[in-house]
Amino acid sequence: MRRFAYHEPKTLEEASRLLVDLGENAHVLAGGTDLFVEIRERLRDVSDVVNIKNIPGMTDITWDPAVGLTFGALVTARQLETLPGVQRTYPNFAEALRLLASIQVRNRATVVGNLCRASPSADTIPPLIADGAIIHIYTPKGMRRMPLAEFFTGPGRTRLERGDIATGIVIPAPAPDSGRIYLKHGRRKAMELATVGVAVSLDRDGDTCTNARIALGAVGPTVLRASAAEALLKGRKITDELIAQVGAQAMAECTPISNVRASAEYRRSMVGVLTRRAVKTAMEATQ
């Protein structure tokens, strides 16, 4: 691996100060499953690596029926994936975790790292946006929190500024009558980045949808919310005709590009298929 200086701060203050003092080629290290790949493939200039894994207070996972699921920045994908409570309460998130890379990678990769890397195809982003997750951030001026839906500004870009460290995530507790799903579409099942990922979380009252959030992955510079498609669902009785309209609206709202994995046209038509399928399944899901 190319040379870099290695730092092991013991507190958030110390880590943050290091990142500010060392400048733009100093990077946070959590699981390293993106960072080390980018260093080896020379996608990123790195002078300093700041390992945050010895900072206390970021390894907890807690559940509170009033607050929801809270977990720290050092919690790995595999830890969350194997928790029965996560599988039961957030099957959409659990599915995204199961389909992310391999067990070996998930034993190192953190969910917060997956968010901070801000890939438009990152698997955990669509379900977490659809569930209204909040990200907590340490900044040199104090703690901040923001809806995850507002965190991303472009491919690989977030609202984090130099010296900021994301400390954890809160996923609100689902409404009693609600359904949620994440559908990942790729060329093969395992070790594959999403060609298209669609997450739908909705609240219900019988066969009426009372609230909906739709997040589309890998079809824009960031994971997108299909707000107009969501609006079509809100307060409406779900029929096949409405589902077809919602699928068409989601297709109109996404902005895919063509690359090695798929053409823009293919991605857009898969957004239609997957959105229809996801809305139908989320309406029927019993949790």
Added chain:
Amino acid sequence: MKQIVELTINGDPQSLAVEGHRSLLDTLREEAGLTGTKKGCDVGDCGACTVIVDGQPVNACLMLAVEAQGRNVETVEGMQQSIDILHPLQDAFMRHGASQCGFCTPGILMMARKLIEENPDPSDDEIRFGLSGNICRCTGYTKIFDAVRSAAAEIRAVRAQEETV
């Protein structure tokens, strides 16, 4: 600047002098002289470098040696019980011809060992899911899955016998 990393490798406490940017994989192969663990891609794709750290299988190429400070690392060299007694998985891989060039074998053995520990009677789907981070360019996987199934059965039989004794 070199740092001293103290860790346990296959039960032996070791202290190795390494630079901060060195991967655990390079350190195992070069500083510790354990070349059983292979480097296929160096970026997490192939699983040839799979080792078990504090009970969890990880890609040694995606971890720094300094991150292994104080940890317990297991590699394929520690798998057999003694010089002439193979682990049931190693034995099954030989019997089933589950290894051709052999480059993927150490990683798959480590991953399969962990899989069987957690789930002594894995279904075909569970074996596929468990080994999906390990690429084999030679065998077409069928014989690997046969060997894993057969070793799992053998391990279950030994356990059942131990329990009745």
